[in-house]
Amino acid sequence: MNQIKYRKMKNSIFHGVIFCITLIGIVVLVILLADIIMRGVPYLTKHFFTNFPSRFPKKAGILPGIYGSIYIILLTILFSVPIGLGTAVYLEEYAKKNRFTKFIKINISNLSGTPSIVYGLLGLTVFVKTLGLGKSVLAGALTMSLVVLPIVIVASQEAIKAVPQYLRHGSYALGATKWQTIRKIVIPAALPGIFTGVILSVSRALGETAPLIMVGAATYVSKLPEGLNSIFTALPMQIYYWMGLPKEQFKDLAAAGIIVLLGILLTTNAIAIVLRNKYQKSIE
């Protein structure tokens, strides 16, 4: 009888302990956000969003970073979504179950585990040097597209897999070809899931810093990008730059930059979560 009591007590203690351990992640998140908000908010003035970087923390702004990030993101979506979605459609709808298909799948999972700095080295060699794109927005966006490609592919695959088989069969029964079925039935049905994947990859690309450093994103830019060949910076690059300056106020400025970055990320992630929940309900 005592032993049973002892074991039950152990169970309750264990329950309490792992609950507290679970809270560690949440507590850290709260501390992190509180610290950043306390340090950064005083710098979030109107001209923080409209100014260029400056030697004076009070005058410094994040405008070129916002522009650069928007440029990079739009181009990254332009490159990675057609290729990623196309790959997913090929793997799920067309590919036969053979060794080559298996090889492509393993290759994709390896790519998603490859450190982003390695993609940076690839971008430096292939896009900046070999193709002669230089330290340009285009080289940065192409590199970033490869970084997020595995995410887009896997998310699209999941979305396509979730499309019920009877929709395809109905389409075939009416005499449609495979491609017609994919274009008019499967992709529209999978669209919300694909969209979620795209948003997740966007938020990944927004925060990535290492590949941009490698392809030569500038830390200090006094001009907005004018075209695909312009030099550029991005939000995380500016944050990185401010963090490295010795004056303590620049660290607060970095915090202000982080608030902007996290604000964008939380918004995009919230949209993705809402979309996913809606989508799951509609399938059930």
Add this chain to the structure above:
Amino acid sequence: MTDTTNNFQNKKAVNNRIKRMRASNVIARSILFLFAIVTILTTIGIIVSLLKDSIGFFSNVSITDFLFGRKWTPLFSNPSFGVLPLVMGTLIITLVSAVISIPIGLFTAIYLSEYANKRVRKVIKPILEVLAGIPSIVFGYFALTLITPLLKAFIPQTEIFNALSASIAVGIMTIPLVSSLSEDALRAVPDSLRQGALALGSTKMETSLKVVVPAAISGISASFVLAISRAIGETMIVTIAAGARPNLTFNPLESMQTMTSFIVQASQGDNPHGTVGYYSLFAVGLLLFIITLGLNILSHYMVEKYRKEY
């Protein structure tokens, strides 16, 4: 007469249409196949670009000197290219971060999968997802401005740039990775095993630790391997918080340089194309790629194994 020609023309039109439909199907299939090839080209591109410039490096430095040399001073006038200090820096940061992320991540997964009710899960899971979505540069900031001052308050001899605060940040960053993958593995364990254990009079704790966790062990270990691989490849946190001193030491309170932070540092400096210093970037990159590739394949193999079990 006119009727038959009409019929004939209609038939021809329909046939043509079907032909076009079939042709577009074949074309679409080929184009999609080309898209799928892009991922393979990416891997080939990585390997070729790393190998090509590494050859420039290894024609100047012997592989043994590189792998076993104890001094890494590639930018000095009398350079030395022993990669051990960088490997050691990477190893220490990875180990300490694993000591943080693995137990916390695993117990979080056990709590979420075995103990938490639906409502608690609904609150905690999205918060962990937010934590997983925070860019590493923010964790770098966290390490430099919050963790390091805290460490210095307790252990005064802590250097401003030190391996420990970087490790803590990397560890926290990889908690969601461990917890979500381990939770998936735990949830894949059939309920009959739990019910069997409970029916024999086990407590929930005994069921979780002695039945469910062992049953999910290959999936759980795959998540550990992935977390370790992620920590090895993590770049911004270590670049910001661990410093830029190749330092062959076991003391995590000192500044250290990792493979990734060296790559960042060297790429930012004025390292002319074609020098051994420039090529050293790619030699280190190649080593990093080989290590993470090995770990990724290992985790893939582990996941396959646990899928087969049920």
